[in-house]
Amino acid sequence: MNRLIDKSAILLICLLSFGLSDSFAAPVVAALISVGASALVQLFSGTNAAVGILLLSSAMCGVFPAFFCAFPLMLYDALCEKKKWAVLPAAAVLLNMDRFSPYQFIITATGTLITIIMYQRINGLETSLNRITQLRDKVTEQNMVLSQRNHTLAEAQDNEIRIATLKERNRIAREIHDNVGHMLTRSLLQAGALMIINKDENLKEPLSGLKDTLDSAMTSIRESVHDLHDDSVDLRKVIEESIAAVDERFTVKLDYDISDNISGKLKLCFAGIVKEGLSNAVKHSNGDRISILLREHPAFYQLMIEDNGKCGEIRESGIGLQNMKDRAASVNGNISFTPSEKGFRIFMSTPKLPS
Numbered sequence: 584m585n586r587l588i589d590k591s592a593i594l595l596i597c598l599l600s601f602g603l604s605d606s607f608a609a610p611v612v613a614a615l616i617s618v619g620a621s622a623l624v625q626l627f628s629g630t631n632a633a634v635g636i637l638l639l640s641s642a643m644c645g646v647f648p649a650f651f652c653a654f655p656l657m658l659y660d661a662l663c664e665k666k667k668w669a670v671l672p673a674a675a676v677l678l679n680m681d682r683f684s685p686y687q688f689i690i691t692a693t694g695t696l697i698t699i700i701m702y703q704r705i706n707g708l709e710t711s712l713n714r715i716t717q718l719r720d721k722v723t724e725q726n727m728v729l730s731q732r733n734h735t736l737a738e739a740q741d742n743e744i745r746i747a748t749l750k751e752r753n754r755i756a757r758e759i760h761d762n763v764g765h766m767l768t769r770s771l772l773q774a775g776a777l778m779i780i781n782k783d784e785n786l787k788e789p790l791s792g793l794k795d796t797l798d799s800a801m802t803s804i805r806e807s808v809h810d811l812h813d814d815s816v817d818l819r820k821v822i823e824e825s826i827a828a829v830d831e832r833f834t835v836k837l838d839y840d841i842s843d844n845i846s847g848k849l850k851l852c853f854a855g856i857v858k859e860g861l862s863n864a865v866k867h868s869n870g871d872r873i874s875i876l877l878r879e880h881p882a883f884y885q886l887m888i889e890d891n892g893k894c895g896e897i898r899e900s901g902i903g904l905q906n907m908k909d910r911a912a913s914v915n916g917n918i919s920f921t922p923s924e925k926g927f928r929i930f931m932s933t934p935k936l937p938s
Contacts, residue, residue: 589701590625593697597614597654624637634666641670644672645673645678654670655698778791818854833865840877841884882934884933885932887931916931918931
């Protein structure tokens, strides 16, 4: 738009120069052709066609001096196209300067000077605009990088908090088990001993009630300790530790996509099956690759362990396979074992349980 406005102002100066010509037809034709050529240059901007039109227009100045009145317009197009040399053929008009009035020459020269000033202005604006655009893009990119770093930092902080929480749960469970649990066990033994040596019939019922209360407390403490320990299990870490212990001849790939919101019972089930599956692969597989997939779906979880070793029939009576079946059944899951020439696959699916 700026280029069009500038060209309109330059055209008015050129028309003033055309109006001072002695004849009528030649200036009108030259003005129309010059305007058309300028429009074509802008239409084909950046191409060889635009350069060719500029060269032809400037060359016309030497053949038909009336075209020189449009020189400021030609110069502006040449400057915008970064082809200043394209107007050099217009210098041939110096051979016919006697056909110009002094006023035409002054107006054309003034128009040329104004053209250069206008181009410098618009070129400066475009340079500033490009710098602003580059600065905006750079700031946007830095904001994106910063946002990504903040996201990564937040995830790292959340992970540290989760690990600290799990460690604290483990500590509490261990303290309860080592202190309260031991004291309750000792109290139970003491109550039992008192019931054995007691000869007073009046104390039998109170002592029996005391022992029942201690039994109930011990059961409650035991369940609480197990719940704390189960919830403090970091499933991914347990699986990664199991993978790290696998024989070096195997390359193990883990595809883990499960949220932290999973019950402790399921964590122990998955961890046990993964350990058993890896152990079976190391013992019986002649392959060199193991893949583990653990994925969460809207209503169920999916676990698959697969190796690339050749496998024929499997022994259903194997202790390891039975243990995996029992673990799957404990969480209402289904598990299958598929042997083939391409490898051995363990596939399990289980519905989500309350966390």
